Amino acid sequence: MNQSSFSVESAAGSRSRFAGFRLLVPGLLWTIVFCLLPMIVVLAVSFATRGTYGGVVWEFSLDNYRDLLHPLYGRIFGQSLLMAGMTTGLCLALGFPLAYYIARLPPRRQALWLVLIMIPFWTNFLVRTYAWIFILRTEGLLNTVLIQLHLISTPLDLLYSNQAVLLGLAYGYLPFMVLPLYAAIERVDPALIEAARDLYADRWSLFRRVLLPLTKPGMIAGCVLVFIPSLGAFLTPDLLGGARSMMVGNLIQHEYLVARDWPLGSALSLVLMLMVMGSLLWYFRAQAPQAGAGGGR
Amino acid sequence: MWLRGISGLSLAFLYLPIIVLVVFSFNASRLSAVWQGFSWHWYGVLRHDEALLAAAANSLWVAALSTSIVVLLGVPAAMGLERLRGRGRRSLETIFLLPLVLPEVMMGVALLLFFVMIRWPLSLATVVIGHAAFNLPVVIVMVRARLQKLDPRLEEAARDLGASAWQTFCRITWPLVRPAVLGAALLAFTISLDDFIVTFFVAGPGSTTLPLRVYSMIKSGISPEINALSSVLVLSSMGLVGLSLAFQRR
Numbered sequence: 001m002n003q004s005s006f007s008v009e010s011a012a013g014s015r016s017r018f019a020g021f022r023l024l025v026p027g028l029l030w031t032i033v034f035c036l037l038p039m040i041v042v043l044a045v046s047f048a049t050r051g052t053y054g055g056v057v058w059e060f061s062l063d064n065y066r067d068l069l070h071p072l073y074g075r076i077f078g079q080s081l082l083m084a085g086m087t088t089g090l091c092l093a094l095g096f097p098l099a100y101y102i103a104r105l106p107p108r109r110q111a112l113w114l115v116l117i118m119i120p121f122w123t124n125f126l127v128r129t130y131a132w133i134f135i136l137r138t139e140g141l142l143n144t145v146l147i148q149l150h151l152i153s154t155p156l157d158l159l160y161s162n163q164a165v166l167l168g169l170a171y172g173y174l175p176f177m178v179l180p181l182y183a184a185i186e187r188v189d190p191a192l193i194e195a196a197r198d199l200y201a202d203r204w205s206l207f208r209r210v211l212l213p214l215t216k217p218g219m220i221a222g223c224v225l226v227f228i229p230s231l232g233a234f235l236t237p238d239l240l241g242g243a244r245s246m247m248v249g250n251l252i253q254h255e256y257l258v259a260r261d262w263p264l265g266s267a268l269s270l271v272l273m274l275m276v277m278g279s280l281l282w283y284f285r286a287q288a289p290q291a292g293a294g295g296g297r
Numbered sequence: 298m299w300l301r302g303i304s305g306l307s308l309a310f311l312y313l314p315i316i317v318l319v320v321f322s323f324n325a326s327r328l329s330a331v332w333q334g335f336s337w338h339w340y341g342v343l344r345h346d347e348a349l350l351a352a353a354a355n356s357l358w359v360a361a362l363s364t365s366i367v368v369l370l371g372v373p374a375a376m377g378l379e380r381l382r383g384r385g386r387r388s389l390e391t392i393f394l395l396p397l398v399l400p401e402v403m404m405g406v407a408l409l410l411f412f413v414m415i416r417w418p419l420s421l422a423t424v425v426i427g428h429a430a431f432n433l434p435v436v437i438v439m440v441r442a443r444l445q446k447l448d449p450r451l452e453e454a455a456r457d458l459g460a461s462a463w464q465t466f467c468r469i470t471w472p473l474v475r476p477a478v479l480g481a482a483l484l485a486f487t488i489s490l491d492d493f494i495v496t497f498f499v500a501g502p503g504s505t506t507l508p509l510r511v512y513s514m515i516k517s518g519i520s521p522e523i524n525a526l527s528s529v530l531v532l533s534s535m536g537l538v539g540l541s542l543a544f545q546r547r
Contacts (some may be wrong), residue, residue: 019377019380020376021380022377024376024377024389025439027374027433028389028393029371030429030430031393031395031396031430034411034426036395037411038408039399039407041411042407042410045410094307095307097303098303098304100300101300101304115542117308117310120311120312122487123315123530123534124508124511124527124531126511127315127530130515131315131318133515134317134321134330135518139330141317141321141330173312174307174312174456229401232401232403234402239515249402254400257498262410265406268407269400269403269406272400272403273400276400280398
């Protein structure tokens with residue numbers, strides 16, 4: 001009796017598993033055709049040759065990757081890594097105190113603050129970038145106010161600089177840092193912080209010896225979430241940056257739509273993707289010890 | 298308390314630019330950074346900008362169609378993923394979540410190349426497909442979060458009582474996940490309405506959406522009209538997201 005009911009159950013189980021697979025086939029096909037396949041096309045084109053009038057000639061070559069070694073591209077990749085790194089640092093510096101403050105609020109106020117942090121993130125990115133143009137440009141709000149207050153006599157050149165790009169990126173991605181940090185800090189037992197205080201830890205050693213080790217996975221999560229979109233940024237450097245603020249995203253766009261060198265553009269976007277995958281791998285490795293502690297994975 | 302001060306400043310950093318933008322959309326002056334009195338003038342200009350209205354109509358169509366596609370594909374996919382077990386599930390999850398981790402520029406150029414290779418002329422249809430490609434994981438993630446909280450015994454009880462799979466879905470599962478699906482749909486709609494980068498690459502001639510129009514307006518010079526338009530966009534996405542959050546809470 002027992003055995004027969006067991007076999008019925010497992011048959012039903014495998015039937016529902018099959019039904020499960022049938023349910024996800026349409027979505028799977030959609031993702032394969034309109035995401036995976038296009039990426040395979042990019043991979044293939046990156047090994048092809050540029051036609052005389054643009055377009056793609058299917059002749060195998062490694063020239064596109066060899067071209068990437070040109071110092072000009074190296075400089076742009078370096079610039080992108082530097083900007084993304086600085087954005088991440090700035091967001092961490094701004095985000096940690098904010099996340100710590102929210103995590104120590106009473107639960108109801110916590111929910112309110114989290115919603116307040118999320119709302120700007122859900123408003124149009126283009127519009128938020130435009131807001132900074134409006135504030136920073138030569139005839140912009142900041143210069144106008146400073147001149148009216150007689151703090152300066154001639155307007156400052158704030159827009160179209162690397163600093164403006166950095167500001168725009170940090171502004172855009174700060175919520176990505178705050179949310180995982182908050183989740184990590186919220187889990188820290190307040191008794192540990194009290195104990196550290198009782199043992200006369202100052203603010204710095206409280207942060208370095210208690211909070212930092214306990215919230216490291218959350219910090220890494222926040223850093224990766226800010227670093228990835230900053231590295232591939234296109235709009236912010238395009239609108240707020242100057243001639244020397246070009247980042248990989250702008251270079252890819254330039255190769256595709258202006259220079260019409262699709263093979264080179266494809267090679268560039270694959271390198272960008274490898275960098276993104278690299279930081280994701282680092283993220284998963286950092287999160288793994290925690291998750292695997294019970295499962296031994 | 299210094300922590301409170303810093304947090305307040307960070308919040309001001311997040312909101313001040315948006316507030317300034319909205320306030321100055323009511324400025325009577327053409328020199329947009331000097332306040333010269335309250336006026337609705339620039340909103341009137343918006344209403345009579347034919348190109349802008351056409352772009353807004355395009356955006357709404359694209360958002361509505363791409364949202365319908367991702368809901369129709371995403372809800373069954375989320376249910377399917379929930380029923381799978383083992384290693385197959387992990388690798389399928391990875392494929393489904395791929396668009397979420399790809400750099401947007403990469404997604405844009407990959408779709409552009411793909412459409413050119415299969416000789417599909419760029420149009421509003423390609424924009425719809427692009428948006429449905431990056432929004433599908435959004436719906437799957439949100440609907441799955443709700444499915445994981447459901448008591449599996451509810452569906453089992455319905456099946457034991459002789460309900461067909463379809464009846465179980467209509468009577469039991471759907472009413473329980475409906476708020477999450479509505480929340481996900483509103484979010485996908487908002488993301489589609491706001492998207493610039495993928496649209497920038499896959500939009501054909503004549504298929505200008507609202508963000509593409511805003512971009513070309515910004516590139517051709519600052520005018521208070523952009524402030525007015527930006528305010529409309531900010532308020533509409535805030536409203537949609539607020540609604541989406543309300544649905545997810547239920």
